[in-house]
Amino acid sequence: MAFLKRSPWILHYDASSCNGCDIEVLACLTPLYDVERFGIINTGNPKHADILLITGGVNSQNRPVVRNLYEQMPEPKVVIAVGACAATGGIFRECYNIAGGIDKVIPVDVYVPGCAARPEQIIDGVVAALGILEEKRERMAGGARMKEEAGETT
Amino acid sequence: MNRIMGAVIFLILAPLLGGLIAGIDRKITARMQGRVGPPILQPFYDVGKLFEKEKVVVTTAQNFYILAYLIFIALSGALFFAGGDLLLIIFAFTLAHVFLVLGAYAAHSPYSHIGAERELIQVMAYEPVIILTAVGFYMVTGSFYVVDMATTTIPVILYLPGVFLGLAAILTLKLRKSPFDISTSHHAHQEIVKGVTTEFSGSTLGQIEIAHWYENIFLLGIVYLFFAWNPVIGIIAVAVTYAAEIFVDNVTARVRWQAALKSGWLAAALGIANLAILSYMVYGGA
Amino acid sequence: MGLFEMTKTVLQNLVRGPATRRYPAVPARTTPITRGHVVFDPATCRSCALCSKRCPCVAIHLDKEAKVWEINRMRCIACGDCVESCPFGSLAMEQDYLPPTEEHVVDSYTITYVKPERPAKKPAEEGVDA
Amino acid sequence: MQTLLFLILFPILVACLLLFVKRTTSRYAVVVLSALAIGGASIYLLMRYAFEGAVYFAAPSETASLAMVAIEMALALFIIYMGAKFRNYLAIGLAVVQAALVVYLEMTFSENLHAINNLFIDQFSIIMALIIGIIGSLIAVYAVRYMETYHHLHPEVRDRQGTFFFVVFAFIAAMFGLVFSNNLLWIFFFWEVTTITSFLLIGYAETEEATKNAFLALVMNLLGGVAFIAAIIYLVAAGPASGGIDLAAVLASGDAAIILIPAVLIGFAGITKAALMPFSSWLLGAMVAPTPVSALLHSSTMVKAGVYILVRFAPVFAGTLAGVSVGLVGAVTFVVASAIAISQSNAKLVLAYSTIANLGLIAACAGVGTHMLVWAAILLIIFHAVAKSLLFLGTGAVENRIESRDIEDMEGLIVRMPKMAVMMFIGIAGMFLAPFGMLISKWAAIEAFVQVPFGIVFVAILAYGSAVTVFFWAKWMGKLITVIRGVEQIEKGFFEEPWIPLYIITGLVIAAAFLFPVISSMLIEPYVLVIYGVTAGLAQTNVAIMLLMMALLLFLPLSFALFRKSAKRLPAYMGGRPATADLHFEGSLGMTREAQTRNYYLTTCFGEARLFRPGAAVCIILILASWAFAGVAL
Amino acid sequence: MTVNEEQTTINIAPGDLLREVGALNSDGYRLVQIGCTDVGGAYEVNYSFDKGYQFRNLRLTVEPETEIPSISDIYWGAFVYENELHDLFGITVTGINIDFKGTFYRTDEKYPFSVTRRGGDRCQDV
Amino acid sequence: MPGRIVVPFGPQHPVLPEPIHIDLVLEDELVVDAVPSIGYIHRGLEQLVQKREYPEYVYVAERICGICSFMHALCYCQGIEHIMGIEVPDRSRYLRTIWSEYSRLHSHLLWLGLFADAMGFENLFMRSWQLRESVLDISEDTTGGRIIQSTCKVGGVRRDIGQDKLDEIHRGLDSFEEDCRDLGKVFLNDETVKYRLKGLGVLSKDEAYTLGSAGPTLRGSGVASDHRETGYAAYGELGYKAVVETAGDCYARCAVRVRELYSSIDIIRRAIEGMPEGPIDVKVKGAPDGEYFSRVEQPRGEVVHYLLGNGTKHLARARIRTPTFANIPALVKMLPGAQLADVPIVVLSIDPCISCTER
Numbered sequence A: 001m002a003f004l005k006r007s008p009w010i011l012h013y014d015a016s017s018c019n020g021c022d023i024e025v026l027a028c029l030t031p032l033y034d035v036e037r038f039g040i041i042n043t044g045n046p047k048h049a050d051i052l053l054i055t056g057g058v059n060s061q062n063r064p065v066v067r068n069l070y071e072q073m074p075e076p077k078v079v080i081a082v083g084a085c086a087a088t089g090g091i092f093r094e095c096y097n098i099a100g101g102i103d104k105v106i107p108v109d110v111y112v113p114g115c116a117a118r119p120e121q122i123i124d125g126v127v128a129a130l131g132i133l134e135e136k137r138e139r140m141a142g143g144a145r146m147k148e149e150a151g152e153t154t
Numbered sequence B: 001m002n003r004i005m006g007a008v009i010f011l012i013l014a015p016l017l018g019g020l021i022a023g024i025d026r027k028i029t030a031r032m033q034g035r036v037g038p039p040i041l042q043p044f045y046d047v048g049k050l051f052e053k054e055k056v057v058v059t060t061a062q063n064f065y066i067l068a069y070l071i072f073i074a075l076s077g078a079l080f081f082a083g084g085d086l087l088l089i090i091f092a093f094t095l096a097h098v099f100l101v102l103g104a105y106a107a108h109s110p111y112s113h114i115g116a117e118r119e120l121i122q123v124m125a126y127e128p129v130i131i132l133t134a135v136g137f138y139m140v141t142g143s144f145y146v147v148d149m150a151t152t153t154i155p156v157i158l159y160l161p162g163v164f165l166g167l168a169a170i171l172t173l174k175l176r177k178s179p180f181d182i183s184t185s186h187h188a189h190q191e192i193v194k195g196v197t198t199e200f201s202g203s204t205l206g207q208i209e210i211a212h213w214y215e216n217i218f219l220l221g222i223v224y225l226f227f228a229w230n231p232v233i234g235i236i237a238v239a240v241t242y243a244a245e246i247f248v249d250n251v252t253a254r255v256r257w258q259a260a261l262k263s264g265w266l267a268a269a270l271g272i273a274n275l276a277i278l279s280y281m282v283y284g285g286a
Numbered sequence C: 001m002g003l004f005e006m007t008k009t010v011l012q013n014l015v016r017g018p019a020t021r022r023y024p025a026v027p028a029r030t031t032p033i034t035r036g037h038v039v040f041d042p043a044t045c046r047s048c049a050l051c052s053k054r055c056p057c058v059a060i061h062l063d064k065e066a067k068v069w070e071i072n073r074m075r076c077i078a079c080g081d082c083v084e085s086c087p088f089g090s091l092a093m094e095q096d097y098l099p100p101t102e103e104h105v106v107d108s109y110t111i112t113y114v115k116p117e118r119p120a121k122k123p124a125e126e127g128v129d130a
Numbered sequence D: 001m002q003t004l005l006f007l008i009l010f011p012i013l014v015a016c017l018l019l020f021v022k023r024t025t026s027r028y029a030v031v032v033l034s035a036l037a038i039g040g041a042s043i044y045l046l047m048r049y050a051f052e053g054a055v056y057f058a059a060p061s062e063t064a065s066l067a068m069v070a071i072e073m074a075l076a077l078f079i080i081y082m083g084a085k086f087r088n089y090l091a092i093g094l095a096v097v098q099a100a101l102v103v104y105l106e107m108t109f110s111e112n113l114h115a116i117n118n119l120f121i122d123q124f125s126i127i128m129a130l131i132i133g134i135i136g137s138l139i140a141v142y143a144v145r146y147m148e149t150y151h152h153l154h155p156e157v158r159d160r161q162g163t164f165f166f167v168v169f170a171f172i173a174a175m176f177g178l179v180f181s182n183n184l185l186w187i188f189f190f191w192e193v194t195t196i197t198s199f200l201l202i203g204y205a206e207t208e209e210a211t212k213n214a215f216l217a218l219v220m221n222l223l224g225g226v227a228f229i230a231a232i233i234y235l236v237a238a239g240p241a242s243g244g245i246d247l248a249a250v251l252a253s254g255d256a257a258i259i260l261i262p263a264v265l266i267g268f269a270g271i272t273k274a275a276l277m278p279f280s281s282w283l284l285g286a287m288v289a290p291t292p293v294s295a296l297l298h299s300s301t302m303v304k305a306g307v308y309i310l311v312r313f314a315p316v317f318a319g320t321l322a323g324v325s326v327g328l329v330g331a332v333t334f335v336v337a338s339a340i341a342i343s344q345s346n347a348k349l350v351l352a353y354s355t356i357a358n359l360g361l362i363a364a365c366a367g368v369g370t371h372m373l374v375w376a377a378i379l380l381i382i383f384h385a386v387a388k389s390l391l392f393l394g395t396g397a398v399e400n401r402i403e404s405r406d407i408e409d410m411e412g413l414i415v416r417m418p419k420m421a422v423m424m425f426i427g428i429a430g431m432f433l434a435p436f437g438m439l440i441s442k443w444a445a446i447e448a449f450v451q452v453p454f455g456i457v458f459v460a461i462l463a464y465g466s467a468v469t470v471f472f473w474a475k476w477m478g479k480l481i482t483v484i485r486g487v488e489q490i491e492k493g494f495f496e497e498p499w500i501p502l503y504i505i506t507g508l509v510i511a512a513a514f515l516f517p518v519i520s521s522m523l524i525e526p527y528v529l530v531i532y533g534v535t536a537g538l539a540q541t542n543v544a545i546m547l548l549m550m551a552l553l554l555f556l557p558l559s560f561a562l563f564r565k566s567a568k569r570l571p572a573y574m575g576g577r578p579a580t581a582d583l584h585f586e587g588s589l590g591m592t593r594e595a596q597t598r599n600y601y602l603t604t605c606f607g608e609a610r611l612f613r614p615g616a617a618v619c620i621i622l623i624l625a626s627w628a629f630a631g632v633a634l
Numbered sequence E: 001m002t003v004n005e006e007q008t009t010i011n012i013a014p015g016d017l018l019r020e021v022g023a024l025n026s027d028g029y030r031l032v033q034i035g036c037t038d039v040g041g042a043y044e045v046n047y048s049f050d051k052g053y054q055f056r057n058l059r060l061t062v063e064p065e066t067e068i069p070s071i072s073d074i075y076w077g078a079f080v081y082e083n084e085l086h087d088l089f090g091i092t093v094t095g096i097n098i099d100f101k102g103t104f105y106r107t108d109e110k111y112p113f114s115v116t117r118r119g120g121d122r123c124q125d126v
Numbered sequence F: 001m002p003g004r005i006v007v008p009f010g011p012q013h014p015v016l017p018e019p020i021h022i023d024l025v026l027e028d029e030l031v032v033d034a035v036p037s038i039g040y041i042h043r044g045l046e047q048l049v050q051k052r053e054y055p056e057y058v059y060v061a062e063r064i065c066g067i068c069s070f071m072h073a074l075c076y077c078q079g080i081e082h083i084m085g086i087e088v089p090d091r092s093r094y095l096r097t098i099w100s101e102y103s104r105l106h107s108h109l110l111w112l113g114l115f116a117d118a119m120g121f122e123n124l125f126m127r128s129w130q131l132r133e134s135v136l137d138i139s140e141d142t143t144g145g146r147i148i149q150s151t152c153k154v155g156g157v158r159r160d161i162g163q164d165k166l167d168e169i170h171r172g173l174d175s176f177e178e179d180c181r182d183l184g185k186v187f188l189n190d191e192t193v194k195y196r197l198k199g200l201g202v203l204s205k206d207e208a209y210t211l212g213s214a215g216p217t218l219r220g221s222g223v224a225s226d227h228r229e230t231g232y233a234a235y236g237e238l239g240y241k242a243v244v245e246t247a248g249d250c251y252a253r254c255a256v257r258v259r260e261l262y263s264s265i266d267i268i269r270r271a272i273e274g275m276p277e278g279p280i281d282v283k284v285k286g287a288p289d290g291e292y293f294s295r296v297e298q299p300r301g302e303v304v305h306y307l308l309g310n311g312t313k314h315l316a317r318a319r320i321r322t323p324t325f326a327n328i329p330a331l332v333k334m335l336p337g338a339q340l341a342d343v344p345i346v347v348l349s350i351d352p353c354i355s356c357t358e359r
């Protein structure tokens, strides 16, 4: 059964956003958008999270942090890049301290365009991510089953 | 035989009921905040999800303690619904919590460590009230056995209003609700991240959640005992108490540990005052 | 007594019901001037390159030779500067938002504008380097 | 009776022998053999007398009594000499007073100083004898290796191991004497011997601090001694009505009014010896002594002499306000000492405070003195002795290995010294967790206190006290089982022999939890029955449940295998900050820092500075109140 | 109640800095900012102060290798600006009360704002 | 005394909305040392002036931060206008004032929410952010963007607000003010909130002043310093008096912001009432040559844009000193002595915005 789709917990990290997308991510939690309707909780802890929501492009300081957070999340997990900055660096792309989009550091599954991305767009992004999350889960479960079977035959 | 049935029914139904209550709780909370809130069954989805996730640990030992935590919480609840000795149940309950704390210690992570310390402060804060509750019941019903408390015809609440208030106060602590959710909180934004549960994930976190459901049912069971002479009133009282807890959760800020400890101990003092008057009535009158 | 000051709000919320906008069941709130995304009309663009010059994100790329006008959707910040700068009204700002995607999106258009018969004066902008 | 005499005299022989054994190996052999003999004899005692109730022996009297007086005088002279040497005039004064009182007693009432039976044994004595005989001798065995390492680590301390073991065995002999004597004068004599041995052992290191603390202990114990002898004089002076110096007769004498005053005085002596507030400081100071001394004297046995005498007098206290006051001294001590334990990070001090607290609890039970409470008190004595000795010895072993007795330095012991950690873990669990013994006794105590007038005060104190107890033990436990990385196991290469006593005591802690129904029904309940005519005990179902929990606990670690494989390991959450496995992270200002996890000590709430004075003040008032109540009763 | 804002800029020599700043401090000015501009071969460092919306700016022009003294003894909070000065421009400031020693911003490239020090402008490839 | 706890606090942490790292050294839960480190959001956008022409740089300036976005644009534009000697039309000054104050409302409500969140008061967080949404709605209705307005430009504003809309906004202000006052009451009167805030992170008047603090952090300590008093935009005509509290603790800083909600509403109301007719922009030709320290009062305090033009379309230097940057020393001073549980509150009490701090 796929409970995963009904209970995605997100971890939000600001990898040098201008706050614009950040606060829209937060706005999703608040009464007007209330993503808890979809079982979404904003956990502050990578070990509990299923979805990593990143705003802002990465700079070199943030590189290891982003990677660390990503690694700390248990499988299956997806990454959503929210906003133009997280996708490509956006308006700051040419700044000396911006390396570019999040995909320079970790694999990104969903890009949410916009500057700032609207709460509705972010919700859409999460919904899109759920599909990918479910696929990954099935692959993982399949992998485990295959491993088991392999174990039995040997 | 009856008593074993009680235990079995608890072991099976408590997680279901506990999860449901958690779901209703979240829904009401959301409504109080002007939101729609999650589906009522959300807690089950969450736990189901957790069991689907990969197991991740800092150290393998940590999960062992959580299993022990779950087992002993379930055990103390089962003993309760089997009508056992309330003091013994309380001690089993404490033992369970010590296991939770040990799990957090074992992980050796700064945040779970601080969470563990705070959880211990919580235990220290609520323990006196819980013990006094048992003692209070004894003074009124003449027995430490839950089975006698549950079948009593005395309206216990009339004798123990202070103890009941004390218990209601520490219930906030136990349900991990504001203002006393110091060691870990369902609400994400806490200075100590997720406190005790920081390093637990996947099915282990699910176990903690289930243990919490067991625990809540057990605690509500204690609340019920105050009104046990009339089951209807009892169930209403439990609902009202829980609703009051949700309400308080929604209208208060989280306090520091100092205040949590002080409140817990003051709640106990209230209970003591109640019992002192009662004991004066018993011995003074005799 | 300052305890439980929040009570009034809580009760109000309970009575009034949730304030939630039930997106996606209810469409997103937009206004006529909402800046959603840029649309391009290949039929009127005269390849003046003003838009790509003004764009603060360098999201627009114009290849005059190949007659290709491209916009990198992942860079565009929907500021609308290009729309304002286009002297020929080839650009417009639509209210609706772009959906999330799994890949970077670069929309590419082939400019179909043909110079009218009457030889027109070369626009000055053509002299500007890109 | 031979066994009794053997147990008293044989250790003295061994003690003298050990004065002359210089090599560690031969000393070890001697100690092990005598430990076997003593332990064996105590078990024989158990089998021989367990079902007999109280048995009295006339036993040698005149000569022995004379010898005792002589030794007492000699000891007084020794104290005066030491007092003069270190300029402790208070000690001299008290010794002089005490000697004078003894002389006065001997001179004035010489014709009354006869007990019909000088020795006796009953179930309570058997329990005490088992504790002394088994735990005491195990500690002695452990001490041999410990002292060797100790001198290795502390070259500055003069090596006087001969004397050391002489005193240790002398002490064991005295303890046996104390619990077997039915003659109050004899009890007093042995009482004084334990005072002196304690003085000698605390001062062993001969540092300024050690000497100071030794004198502190001496002075406080002498104070108790003065009260003791005063009580005897009072009893004797009161004539036959009081029962004179025959313990059994005194306890049996119906005239509560008359014996209440001596009871309170002897209770006071018990309070000093058991280091209840305000006299707790001597026990804390005693922690400068080598760890086996702490284990032997200050946790498992000597302080038990104090509560032993209190429990003996419990029937006298029962139902009197004086008794309630004495009990309250214990109760207040329990809660205050437990609270202070929170603020301590020195393992030995935590153990010391916890000891004080538990002795307080026992005293509380004894003071109120109903049959249930006496039952609980004896249970407490047993469980405390085993668990606490394990913890002391464990701490000592760890200290010799990691060269620190700070709890913080024991972090990750489960990785560094796994066996040791498990043993200490069990010891700590024994101190406060269900289904281990201490908790059972506490539980019984609560149930018992509810049923007496003023019980609610005790229950309240107990409720707070046990809450506090959970805190300081659990955090220590947490330190032990924290799994740290990047350290090596350092258990190997450590002397193997000291482990054997540790293993045995660990076994005893678990066995005690399993066997407590047997112990209770075989020894404690009959004892209580004889005295009160009713007896106590836990309901069968509860016992069964406890045993079930115990079994569950033992079984659970097996599930460990379950977790071994599947999980993926990731480093701890460090705020996203990249960190190494051993918790070093890149900190501000470009420094690499280590995330440290220290326990909370809550000093502002529970500090010694904050709690000791009020606690002591309350206890002094209560002690005075107990005297006043006793006086009024007269 | 509307107050008119005035801005004045005074050029001072590095040696006078501490004296001038001290004087402003005792005059009751608060520190608004310290900023810097690379004017090609030299740096213009602006120390800005304010009192009742009157804006005083002390301007120091220094050569690349000149060390400037920290004013953090006078204005405790100056350390943030001075660390920034060092990290973005490579100017050595001596005696800062909390010296991050180049770990304040930890930029990818050192001294990104200092054309002089880097010897020409470089851009991120797009 | 037993040792200390060392905790890496951040850069990712649930109560820190933005990445900042603090090495926290604790004794039990008492903070004995706190060393921050930043640089997680440093982008280097000041340097973009070399790549964007000065009119386009407004879009960059807006994204110095997404919260006081409008204020940055305003400050930048006013600076350029001052250098170039441009007089903007009256109506645009009034419109700028209205948007500024809406930004402030949005920012303060946002902050109040986060602040409540730091205290573990979830419902209050939700309520603050719910109110904030109505501000965002107005922002979207009048500028086309919820967060980033993109409406200020050199020489005026890009969009007008029609009279209908102005009237509608004006009508809505009353009920909005009532909601804000209800919200304010919780922050200022609730016992649990007071328990968390009073006496925490005290900054004396002297300290606040010499540490160079800005905004509510400064005003909460009793210093009346609010750049609106200099009368830029339309504040000259409308008049403004700084809101001041004297206690210098977190409660005072919170109170300043709560009361500024009311004063902002008041300004908006009067700005709408006094709105002059006329054009909204002037044509801008040429390029700036000269320098200016442009200052504007943001929600977090005074921001300084130092602009240096050299007569080309590209500025020679833009240097932005933001209020949070100025408040960091105060933060470093306030943390030791607080409890761990109070760290988020103390940190938030300066309303830290790392985005603009690091630029």
Ligand code: SF4
Residues within 6 Å of the ligand: A016, A017, A018, A019, A020, A021, A022, A055, A056, A082, A083, A084, A085, A086, A090, A091, A114, A115, A116, A117, C077, F063, F066, F148
């Ligand atoms: S995409 Fe826009 S709003 Fe989002 S972080 Fe980047 S600049 Fe800010």
Ligand code: SF4
Residues within 6 Å of the ligand: C038, C054, C055, C056, C057, C058, C059, C060, C071, C075, C076, C077, C078, C079, C080, C081, C082, C083
């Ligand atoms: S809307 Fe702005 S960012 Fe997007 S293409 Fe146009 S000018 Fe560029």
Ligand code: SF4
Residues within 6 Å of the ligand: C044, C045, C046, C047, C048, C049, C050, C051, C052, C062, C085, C086, C087, C088, C089, C090, C091
């Ligand atoms: S400004 Fe308009 S006409 Fe010129 S290239 Fe762009 S879209 Fe085409």
Ligand code: SF4
Residues within 6 Å of the ligand: D153, D154, D403, D404, D405
């Ligand atoms: S540091 Fe350790 S080894 Fe040294 S004297 Fe103290 S206890 Fe003994």
Ligand code: SF4
Residues within 6 Å of the ligand: E122, E123, F051
């Ligand atoms: S084209 Fe690139 S390298 Fe050349 S000046 Fe422009 S930004 Fe710099």
Ligand code: SF4
Residues within 6 Å of the ligand: none
């Ligand atoms: S400076 Fe280093 S070694 Fe010294 S006490 Fe502190 S942490 Fe330990």
Ligand code: SF4
Residues within 6 Å of the ligand: A012, A026, A042, A044, B188, B189, F013, F014, F015, F016, F017, F018, F114, F117
């Ligand atoms: S404090 Fe704010 S930014 Fe941080 S996790 Fe909570 S809602 Fe998100």
Ligand code: SF4
Residues within 6 Å of the ligand: A019, F064, F065, F066, F067, F068, F069, F072, F107, F298, F299, F300, F322, F323, F324, F352, F353, F354, F355, F356, F357
């Ligand atoms: S102070 Fe904060 S909200 Fe304002 S511009 Fe700076 S980052 Fe943005």
